[in-house]
Amino acid sequence: MKFVKIRVIRNSMNINNHDTSTKKTVVIGVSGGIACYKAIEVVNQLKKDGYNVEVIMTKAAQQFVTPLTFQTMSHNAVVTEMFDPVVKWDTKHIDLAKAADVFVIVPATANIIGKIANGIADDMLSTTVMAVKSPVLIFPAMNTAMYENSIVQENIQKLIKHGYHVFGTASGELACGDIGTGKLLDWQEIVTEIRKFL
Numbered sequence: 151m152k153f154v155k156i157r158v159i160r161n162s163m164n165i166n167n168h169d170t171s172t173k174k175t176v177v178i179g180v181s182g183g184i185a186c187y188k189a190i191e192v193v194n195q196l197k198k199d200g201y202n203v204e205v206i207m208t209k210a211a212q213q214f215v216t217p218l219t220f221q222t223m224s225h226n227a228v229v230t231e232m233f234d235p236v237v238k239w240d241t242k243h244i245d246l247a248k249a250a251d252v253f254v255i256v257p258a259t260a261n262i263i264g265k266i267a268n269g270i271a272d273d274m275l276s277t278t279v280m281a282v283k284s285p286v287l288i289f290p291a292m293n294t295a296m297y298e299n300s301i302v303q304e305n306i307q308k309l310i311k312h313g314y315h316v317f318g319t320a321s322g323e324l325a326c327g328d329i330g331t332g333k334l335l336d337w338q339e340i341v342t343e344i345r346k347f348l
C-alpha cells in the first residue's frame with residue numbers, strides 16, 4: 151500500500167507567548183476517540199489565549215469525556231444535540247459555522263473524516279462543518295491499521311483536495327498497545343497550528 155505524505159509541522163514555539171489582541175472564535179469539534187482528553191488541553195490553552203472557544207461533541211465523544219469538562223474549560227455551553235428543544239430560536243449549526251474564524255476537529259475519527267469526505271451531515275458536528283467557510287483544520291487520531299486503511303487515506307486526500315487542512319499523526323505506542331502511526335499530535339503542536347490561522 152502506498153501512502154501520500156501528509157504535512158506534520160513540529161514547532162518548539164513557547165506555548166504561552168502568543169499575541170491575541172482581537173478576540174476571535176475557534177469552534178472545536180470533538181469526535182469519539184480515546185485521544186479526546188487531549189482536546190481538553192487544546193480548549194484550555196485557547197481560552198487562556200483569550201479566544202472565544204465553542205465546542206461541539208459527537209455522541210461517541212461523550213463516551214470518553216463529558217460536555218461538563220469542555221463547558222468548564224471553554225466557559226461556554228457545549229453543543230451536543232441537533233434537535234434540542236428550542237429555548238431561544240436559532241439555527242445553531244449555521245450560527246456556529248458563521249461564528250468560526252477557525253474550525254478545528256480534534257481528535258478526528260475515521261468516521262467523521264469519512265462523513266465529511268462524502269457529504270454526510272447526520273449529526274451536529276458533521277452538519278455544522280458542512281456550512282463552514284473559514285479554514286477547517288482536521289487532526290486525525292486512530293489505530294494504525296485504521297489510519298493506514300486505503301479508504302481512510304483516500305478520504306483524507308479527498309478532504310485535502312477540497313481545501314481542508316488535514317494534519318499528519320505522530321508515531322508511537324497507541325492506547326490499544328499497537329505501535330505505529332495514527333496517534334494524535336501533542337496538544338501543544340495542535341495549538342501552535344491553530345494559532346497560525348488566527
Ligand SMILES: Cc1cc2nc3c(=O)[nH]c(=O)nc-3n(C[C@H](O)[C@H](O)[C@H](O)COP(=O)(O)O)c2cc1C
Nearest residue numbers: 181182183184208210211259260261262291292293
Ligand atoms: C475504546 C474506544 C476507542 C476508540 N478510539 C477511536 C479512535 O481513536 N479513532 C477512531 O477513529 N475511532 C475510535 N473508536 C471508534 C469510534 O468511537 C466510532 O467509530 C464512533 O462511531 C465514532 O463516532 P464519531 O465520529 O461520531 O465520534 C474507538 C472506540 C472505542 C470503543
